[in-house]
Amino acid sequence: xxxxxxxxxFQMRAIxxxxxxxxxxxxxxxxxxxxxxxxxxxCEEDTxxxxxxxxxxxxxxxxxxxxxxxxxxxxxKIAFNGSQEHENALVPLTGEQVFQRVQHMNTIYEKxxxxxxxxxxxxxxxxxxxxxPYWADLDVRHCIDVMHVEKNVCDSVIGTLLNIQxxxxxxxxxxxxxxxxxxxxxxxxxxxxxxxxxxxxCHTLSIKEKINFYQCLRWVKVPQGYSSNIKSLVHLKDLKx
Ligand SMILES: [Zn+2]
Numbered sequence: 001x002x003x004x005x006x007x008x009x010f011q012m013r014a015i016x017x018x019x020x021x022x023x024x025x026x027x028x029x030x031x032x033x034x035x036x037x038x039x040x041x042x043c044e045e046d047t048x049x050x051x052x053x054x055x056x057x058x059x060x061x062x063x064x065x066x067x068x069x070x071x072x073x074x075x076x077k078i079a080f081n082g083s084q085e086h087e088n089a090l091v092p093l094t095g096e097q098v099f100q101r102v103q104h105m106n107t108i109y110e111k112x113x114x115x116x117x118x119x120x121x122x123x124x125x126x127x128x129x130x131x132x133p134y135w136a137d138l139d140v141r142h143c144i145d146v147m148h149v150e151k152n153v154c155d156s157v158i159g160t161l162l163n164i165q166x167x168x169x170x171x172x173x174x175x176x177x178x179x180x181x182x183x184x185x186x187x188x189x190x191x192x193x194x195x196x197x198x199x200x201x202c203h204t205l206s207i208k209e210k211i212n213f214y215q216c217l218r219w220v221k222v223p224q225g226y227s228s229n230i231k232s233l234v235h236l237k238d239l240k241x
Contacts, residue, residue: 016132018140022148030142031102031125038122042092045122053180054173065089082183095136102126161203162210162241170203172196214239 001012019029027034032041040047040060048062064074064085074085093101107125129135159167175189175198190197205213218234233241 015134016129018138018143019129020143020145022145026142026144027124029127029129030098031105031123031127033122033124042090044093046090050181052173052177054176056173078184081181095138095141098123099130099136102130158241161205162213162239163204164241170198170201172198210239211236214241217241 002009019025021029023034026032026041030041033039034041037049037058038045038047039049039058040063047060049058049060051058061081062085064071064080065087066089067073069088073080077084101123103126105123105126127135129141135141155167156169158164160169162168163170172189175187178184179188187199187201190199214234214236218231218236220230222230235241
């Protein structure tokens, strides 16, 4: 490199400090499988999950123990899944421990037949980043880009609040899964023989409240350059975003 101030060349040394990416990319970069029953890279085989019968999704549970010890949420039952969580959270693996899991891995880059589960392992490959001599010594090698998470969570919250078809996380399947899990009895679907009725939840908005929400969003004021023109995205007439 050339130093214009000193008017001389010098040898610059650089370090790849950490990567910033979304969760699927975390899987590609680290070599951990981020899908399926063991998708939590901290809990690994002990990842707590439920396969929803009606919603059909895998949901990952028992993560309240990652909160600070004695956090009030750990003792709550009804607000969550009907049980308390007081066990200690697992400690994330060090770079050295990850390296020990993957160092002898002989990765064959081809599609593994779905039936052959014996070959499947939660660590998929030895990340090429371990070629860097210091990579295993880093405490934090990968960071999740918060923007992706915020955007997805925001989409889901707004979709559920406004009950937007295709976006809401509430619905008959969700309520039937509550029945299956035996929690939140007040939200279980009820039937009068002809129609199935979903009791309103604490987040259900009336039409009037929805109009208020849309109006607030339409006239919201933000600093210049902060976001796109929200006004143009809100259709008050047909209550659409
Ligand atoms: Zn976990």
